[in-house]
Amino acid sequence: MSKETTEIDTAELGEKIVKVLKTIYDPEIPVDIYELGLIYDVFVNEDNDVKILMTLTSPNCPVAESLPVEVEEKVKSLNAVKDAEVEITFDPPWTQDAMSEEAKLELGML
Template sequence: MATFKETGIAALQDVIDPELGVDIVSLGLIYDVTNDDQGHCVVTMTLTMMGCPLTDVLANGITDALTALPEVKDVEINLVWEPAWSIARMSRAARLTLGV
């Protein structure tokens, strides 16, 4: 049986960064996904840069993807800057897709 983190990460693979055309998991933006017994889900993540203009778009996509799971009632996004995002966090497939 999959853990909630595995289930949550799988759901977040459907959230595509519209500028890059790659999902946020492959980009390495997601650090953690948890859910408590009351259905409160917390996503710890970063962005590729501070002031990213797509913050709201990504937050809406994350909320939609996770609230589609039966065990999730609400989603809180914990935006962090440590550890800092770098290209090294991207999956090999994402780097190939983006040519880096």
């Protein structure tokens, strides 16, 4: 397999992962976690192992235990994904500035 094909595949897989992330909502805010800016990075290696670096709206978020598990499970459900791991970070801490324009509009902040 040429390197070019692999890059396209990982880019396509990245887009599919983002679509899945957009189906997961913060239970306290009616906006998906991607638009909220909780996803800091998505890494896909050539073996289709996925690592997601994300944060929560606060360290004592009520879904601190369940949300990362939900993210891992939904991403792993994609056929092309071999494995998925979620790493939670609070550096930098989440602020409302991380939200997309769409999220801010949805919450009446614009």
